[in-house]
Amino acid sequence: MKPKLLLCLALVLSGIYTAFALAYFVQLKPAELGLYPNILIRSKLDFNTGYRNFWVVILPQKDFPNANSQGSLELYDQTNRLASCPIDGIILSDVQTKSWDGVNKTEQYMAMTNLFSKPLSGAKLFTFQVATNLLAASTFTLLDRDEPSDTRWFYLKDFSNEK
């Protein structure tokens, strides 16, 4: 009787664990991006260099505050991890301040507002470039520093159709 009870308990616990994992580690796919209106993703191929530029923008939202959001890029070839680094995001601002940092934010704000065709003041931007031969298995992850369980991630290849 006792082994059966333990087996049931293990099954229930593993089910709960799987449910949590599925609920909080969400893979973003282009077709389902409409479910996450605060996340904007674009990429474009740089024909001169052969690598792809990525822009990931997090719009401020109550349940996913962008000030604490953090990005992480994991580069893989088919079998190996090649690089891993947390990415610095910048908060875009349409207000120019008299500092280097301020100029950068304003310039990025204007460029991103043109790219996404919407005002993005207060949004957080992550940008990076990756060689096209590494897109298949490489990933980008968005997580909240205060709520590590709120994690969104995607394969770079899934958002690499744009020329």
Next chain:
Amino acid sequence: MKNKFILCLALVLSGMIFYSFATLNAYGSTVEIQINHANLKTDYSFLKINTSRVLFTNNPVLYFTVTVIPKDKRQQADNFEGTLTINDPSIKDSHTVIGYTSVNARKLPDGKIMFSFGIAVKYVETSEFRVEESYGKFGDAPVDYIFNLKEFADEK
């Protein structure tokens, strides 16, 4: 009358030249400093670079930790930007970059600012990391501290 006109013209021209230089300084000139073992200890001791090696199957990855001890306590993580450029030495082309990204700066409770990232050992030879210190108003041009990863690959 002609002398006054020439004087005015000279004043206007000198003003224009001054303005263009000032703008160039404010927007264009970043000071770049190449960091190596020797000058890290003598001139740039506010930078600390450490590595640790992790073995994933047969693919060793080297983790770098770059710590900046701010010279001014008012400096924030925002005043430092890290950039990692990963080059693949096996690419026989003019474009060897396989990854280029900013690296998140974290402010530690003791006021230090820390960058950390991992990179496969086979790319260490040709890759570089850059810390840009931009602090202050226009006119204080940013300073970039650059080092080749291989230079500090054995730093414990």
